[in-house]
Every structure is written in C-alpha cells, then in structure tokens.
Amino acid sequence: MLILIADDHDLLRDTLVAYVQTAGGIDVLTAPTLDQAMTLIHNDGPFDLVLLDYNMPGMNRLEGLRRVLDLPDGPRVALISGEAPRAVVQEAIDAGAAGFVPKTLPAKSLVNAIRFMAAGEQFVPLDLLVPTEHSAHPMAKRLTKRELQVLEGLTNGKSNKEIARDLELSEPTVKLHVKNLYRKIGASNRTQAALLAREAKLF
Template identity: 35%
Template sequence: MLGLRSRQVDVVLADVSLTRPDPVQFTRAVLAKSPKTAVVLVGTMDPRCAAASVAVGARGVVRGGETTEDLVVALTQAIMLVCPRRRVVAGAATNASALPRQRGPRGLTERELQVLRGMSEGKSNAEIGRDLFVSEDTVKTHARRLFRKLGARDRAHAVAEAFRGGIVQ
C-alpha cells in the first residue's frame, strides 16, 4: 500500500474518493503499516465517517471544493494540520517562530490588520477565517482585540476608524 512497506512515509494526503468504500479502514491500514505517518483526508465525506477516521488516528479531514482555488485552500489547510508550527505564506512554508511580531498602526498586529482588511471588504468572520486559514472563533478573538485597540464598539465603527486613520484604504 502506497510504498509503506519499503520506506517510512511522513504524510499521507489522500483524496477521500480514493479511500472508499471505507476511509476509516484506509486510515487504520496506513497507520498499521506506518504508525508515525500523519494521515490527512481531503474531500467531502459524511461527518460521522470523518469523526470516525479522526478517532482511529487521522490528523483531520479537510473539505475540498470543486475549483482549483478551493483545492489550494484545502491542501494548505491540510499542510497546516500536519505542520502546526509552520505558517504558509504565498505557497511556501516558513517557520512562524522565526518571524518577528511586528506592530502596525495603533499597535495592531499583522493578523489583526488582516482581519480588519477583511472586514473593510465586507467579508464575514467565516470568510475571513477561510482566507487566513484560521477558525471563525480565532477571527472573533482578533476582532475583539482590534475593537479594543481602536476604541470601536462594532465592526462598522472599527472599519470607519480604520479608514479615518488611514489604516485601510
């Protein structure tokens, strides 16, 4: 199976359609032959089956879309599941701990600025999260912090302050 007999494999990134009829058994089989391998399934599958795959050892299931752009997002999310201490920037993985934390206008972090830019473009928290490869809850946390730093009471007020202050254009 996948050359696992002849060498150690660090990551198996598998299209869900190739693991059918049983993605759970596929995950078990990979891990039985190579226990240290990170298994990430990509594609659409029943949530119960996805949960069962994770329960037997898959690192995660990343829902893939129908377009090339959706596939790139799904693959990037898969890479981030396997390498949580790395950050993907313009298609290249870089060590996040090696990058200095720089503060922008009014003490906003780069991530807070990214969230603010998303808000200024009219994106929802979920859309911003997908763009930044973070959860919606993480976006909400960044939003609360930037509201506090800008003295804003809500999204509209934060965006207005950002435009007035020249933080976004």
C-alpha cells in the first residue's frame, strides 16, 4: 500500500510517518504543501490514500481537497487536522472525502483508519458525525458508525459474509470491524457481543 501524507508541520508529519511505517505493509511519501502533494500525485502515484492537512499552505479550506478529488483517476483523499469543526468534516464527507482523521487519534487507531479508507471505507470519529439515535449510550460512543452497523448484523445473527454483502464490504474488512468492536465493548465472541448490544437496547 502506498499513501501520501501532506502536512506542513515537520515534527508531526514525521511522527505520523513513524506510526504508519511501524505497522508494516504501508509505504509513505510526504509533502509540506498542497502544490508539492499535487506534484507527487502526478509523478509518483497511484496512491491508495492521500491525507491532507486541513490547515496547510495551499488548502484554502476545502478547495484543496476538491482540487485533488477532481484529478483524473484521482486517489482516495481524507482530511487530517487537529481543529476542524464538525460542519467542515461533514462538508468534506459530502464533497467525497474518504474520511477525517483527528491528529489526536492513537497510533493504532490511525493505522486502522488508513487501512479502512484505502480499502474503500469511510472513516469519521463517531463524535464528529451528526448524532444518531444510538449515540447517547456509552457503548455506542465507543464505536464508529460502521462498527455499529456490523454490531447490528451480529445482533441479528448474520454471518460475516452476510454482513459484508449487506454493507457492500469485503469479508476481511468486516472481520477487522468485528475484532475492533469486540475489544471496544469487552466481548469475546459473537454471542456475547449480541447480548451486550441487546442489553444496551442499541437495536
């Protein structure tokens, strides 16, 4: 997998690269400005994912995101930022972004988010989405929107294959979601996860 991280803060950019490369299986190129990122996309692509810092030079709010999204055969693109408000995140998603990654995200979660987005998924932390009917429950707050959808499938007794078909995902991606939601809600198997969801009256 090849990704591009474009961010004008050298230390933060280097830290992100270290996180990602330590996970293995991901090669990373970097750029400090949008223009340099565009040059790399043209000369060194195709990239599986491009992460753009919302506040770096050349971005002009979401105009930079749209410039990359409008490229012929353009890569999947996500925003990375420490301070983008919810409205901006929603606008980016509506424009076609693959997701939004807070700079405060733990290293393991960051790598998982990158893998999800590169695989065609969309990643946005639950607390930055428009609140759902489940979001008030403490268990729901620990899960992403997609993890909630997978958990609902488990609660309905569906197999990974069935959940993958319903959500238009690959089975390995569903397995990864299942593993993550187990950890987050303290479940050790499908039956326990379903029982916990029912007890919480999530579905």
